[in-house]
Amino acid sequence: MTCSEKINNLDGRELIREQAFGNIWSNEINDVFADVAGYYDRVNRVASLGLINWFRRSFISIIDVEPQQKVLDVCAGTNAVGIALLKKQPSLKVHAVDRSEEMQHVGQEQAKALGFNIDSTITDVHTLPFPDNHFDIVTIQFASRHLKLIPLIKEVKRVLKPGGHFYHSDMLRPSNRLVEKAYFAYLTGCVSVVAWAFKSNKYAKGCKKYFVDALRMFYSPEEMTQLLYDQGFVKVSSKSLLGGVVGAHKAVSAAE
Numbered sequence: 100m101t102c103s104e105k106i107n108n109l110d111g112r113e114l115i116r117e118q119a120f121g122n123i124w125s126n127e128i129n130d131v132f133a134d135v136a137g138y139y140d141r142v143n144r145v146a147s148l149g150l151i152n153w154f155r156r157s158f159i160s161i162i163d164v165e166p167q168q169k170v171l172d173v174c175a176g177t178n179a180v181g182i183a184l185l186k187k188q189p190s191l192k193v194h195a196v197d198r199s200e201e202m203q204h205v206g207q208e209q210a211k212a213l214g215f216n217i218d219s220t221i222t223d224v225h226t227l228p229f230p231d232n233h234f235d236i237v238t239i240q241f242a243s244r245h246l247k248l249i250p251l252i253k254e255v256k257r258v259l260k261p262g263g264h265f266y267h268s269d270m271l272r273p274s275n276r277l278v279e280k281a282y283f284a285y286l287t288g289c290v291s292v293v294a295w296a297f298k299s300n301k302y303a304k305g306c307k308k309y310f311v312d313a314l315r316m317f318y319s320p321e322e323m324t325q326l327l328y329d330q331g332f333v334k335v336s337s338k339s340l341l342g343g344v345v346g347a348h349k350a351v352s353a354a355e
């Protein structure tokens with residue numbers, strides 16, 4: 100298979116992403132988030148030019164919740180998703196999973212300050228330490244471009260109850276070439292300015308190029324839909340913001 104065939108083939112793209120970024124994912128990303136944890140929410144506001152709350156509201160608005168449901172928030176970071184869901188339905192049982200103790204520490208403090216309980220497990224999410232058919236809802240926002248996506252989606256499907264819902268949102272690769280060009284030009288400048296302004300450590304500074312390259316090789320909204328169908332999800336629907344710069348997908352786990 101040639102390189103361009105691999106890029107068009109979704110399994111091939113996963114291989115290329117892993118070859119390009121596997122080392123960064125295993126060895127550097129955790130140090131980046133350890134540094135960023137204390138200013139993560141502020142940096143998001145600055146880098147998104149204040150649009151982060153719109154991205155979040157838009158994601159939360161597609162998540163249907165019912166009392167007492169069990170929710171797993173994967174790569175929960177500072178618990179923005181879990182907290183927003185608990186505001187929507189306080190009787191949810193929310194479990195956060197993330198590899199970064201520092202991000203979860205901030206997230207736990209933020210949840211407690213609002214009187215919410217979010218259970219927390221610190222682990223690599225490529226293996227989810229939960230039984231099969233356990234959760235009604237699994238969410239992930241702004242993290243999947245740092246992960247091996249196919250193994251992650253298989254794990255999500257395993258821990259979801261049949262008929263359970265998976266909600267995915269991330270910065271995606273816009274399908275429109277013009278939007279893509281403008282977006283990557285903005286990101287390249289923005290990542291440098293933000294790293295300088297927030298006095299990021301050497302790990303975050305060293306990953307400046309990675310943050311843009313990871314998106315260049317990531318999925319468009321249409322490809323993300325296809326990936327979810329390929330992994331056995333059904334009724335996949337999506338919503339794109341800013342021409343596909345940010346996407347949100349909803350998918351149902353079909354019974355085997």
Ligand SMILES: C[S@@+](CC[C@H](N)C(=O)[O-])C[C@H]1O[C@@H](n2cnc3c(N)ncnc32)[C@H](O)[C@@H]1O
Pocket residue numbers: 128129132173174175176177178179180196197198199202222223224225239240241242245246
């Ligand atoms: C950009 S933050 C997103 C946090 C949160 N979901 C949000 O929407 O703000 C990415 C998170 O993914 C976590 N992460 C990255 N790779 C991971 C891995 N392999 N296993 C567990 N967590 C991981 C990082 O620690 C970080 O908290």
